Amino acid sequence: MTAAEHARPPWALLLSLYTTQYLAPGFFMVALVAILRRAGMPLEQLGAIYLLGLFWVLKFLWAPWVDRLSFGRWGHERGWLLLAQAGMVLALLAMAPLDPVQDFSRVLAGCVVVGALSATQDLAADALACRRLAPSDRALGNAIQAAGGLLGNLLGAGAVLVLYERIGWAGAMALLAAGTAVSWVQLLALREPPQPRVPPERAGLRASVVGLWRRPQGARWLAMLALYPVGVSMAYALLTPLLANAGWSLEGIGWVVNGLGSLLGIVSALATGWLIRRGGRRRALVVAAALQVPGVLALLPLVGGDSGTGAALAGAGLLFLFYNPALVVMSTLMMDRVDPARPATDYALQYGLFLGFATVVTGGATALAGVLGYGTVLALAVLAALAAVPLALTTNAGLAGPQEPAARAATR
Numbered sequence: 402m403t404a405a406e407h408a409r410p411p412w413a414l415l416l417s418l419y420t421t422q423y424l425a426p427g428f429f430m431v432a433l434v435a436i437l438r439r440a441g442m443p444l445e446q447l448g449a450i451y452l453l454g455l456f457w458v459l460k461f462l463w464a465p466w467v468d469r470l471s472f473g474r475w476g477h478e479r480g481w482l483l484l485a486q487a488g489m490v491l492a493l494l495a496m497a498p499l500d501p502v503q504d505f506s507r508v509l510a511g512c513v514v515v516g517a518l519s520a521t522q523d524l525a526a527d528a529l530a531c532r533r534l535a536p537s538d539r540a541l542g543n544a545i546q547a548a549g550g551l552l553g554n555l556l557g558a559g560a561v562l563v564l565y566e567r568i569g570w571a572g573a574m575a576l577l578a579a580g581t582a583v584s585w586v587q588l589l590a591l592r593e594p595p596q597p598r599v600p601p602e603r604a605g606l607r608a609s610v611v612g613l614w615r616r617p618q619g620a621r622w623l624a625m626l627a628l629y630p631v632g633v634s635m636a637y638a639l640l641t642p643l644l645a646n647a648g649w650s651l652e653g654i655g656w657v658v659n660g661l662g663s664l665l666g667i668v669s670a671l672a673t674g675w676l677i678r679r680g681g682r683r684r685a686l687v688v689a690a691a692l693q694v695p696g697v698l699a700l701l702p703l704v705g706g707d708s709g710t711g712a713a714l715a716g717a718g719l720l721f722l723f724y725n726p727a728l729v730v731m732s733t734l735m736m737d738r739v740d741p742a743r744p745a746t747d748y749a750l751q752y753g754l755f756l757g758f759a760t761v762v763t764g765g766a767t768a769l770a771g772v773l774g775y776g777t778v779l780a781l782a783v784l785a786a787l788a789a790v791p792l793a794l795t796t797n798a799g800l801a802g803p804q805e806p807a808a809r810a811a812t813r
Contacts, residue, residue, distance in 0.1 A: 417584045418526040419549025427557030456520035458757040461749035467524045476593040481525035486585040488518045497574035524745045531744035543732040544674025548667040555663040609746040626754045632786025634759040636697040638766035647708035662721035673729040689726035690793040693786040696723030704775045
């Protein structure tokens, strides 16, 4: 394996990994909930399935193990990815003979196993991307990450659910297992360059927390992680209840949110990767912040009582179209602030803060809408989205370097 081959970004593998890791979790958190609810299962029990999302928020807790442990000839990130993929496939096949209603406790246990392994695969995939992507390639890498996640959700939560009436539970588990195994085949061909041993003082969660805080503008960056997605997260919390209030069926809501939303999200994620490469990180950060404002305002007709198809499609479409640029830009900047000695931990810690705060805001906005009304919460969402623009304009750390257009031109 030549140095040039080592340096070549593994685009196809990254797209496959980021897609397959969301197939089963997407099915469980959307399709399984619909299946069980139709069977009459109480909402209190269904809520346990949504807790699977906590694995992606808390994965930084075991990220240091992914940074430290290698698997000999199987490689470092490659070894973790092979292990996580095989575990998910076996867990899905083990769930195939079960009945999702009669064997709910065992199905839920299988969901927990798959969720933990999927989050672990995400850690290793992020570490692989951090190590193998040059600064100029990170924008496209994070665009692929966002697009792959949306595609996995579209296939797992959408396509498999559409086929469910024909193939049943066992067929769905077999189909998810087969789709997940696609990346395992690709990983067999991956060859990793040798990696140096990490000094103990540079590894671990404590080193990651201290390192992020001590970087230039560390406190401002933490504020960005917490506040940047607040406005659009609040708006997203209103979307499904607004569609339900407008008389949309569950199937119709699924097509709008998981179908149209995912497709537009994929387009905007890839377009943002191109924008960052062409215009630089600083401009993309500000543009993405500004785009959140019309994305939030797109829900205004729905809040005002317009239940027409046009208002619903425009509201959901613009919200997803203008949310994903912020995700891609922020993910790219997270990768820029990663220490090569602990890529999984540094990236997971930042993403956990970003996703965790957005999750809390989403839940809080839903509860707040029941007290104050949709209009008040939407107004707060607009104000929060507007506040992200000056925050982006005054954030400087990590936005200069070889990624910017002028520096790229100098190296040609």
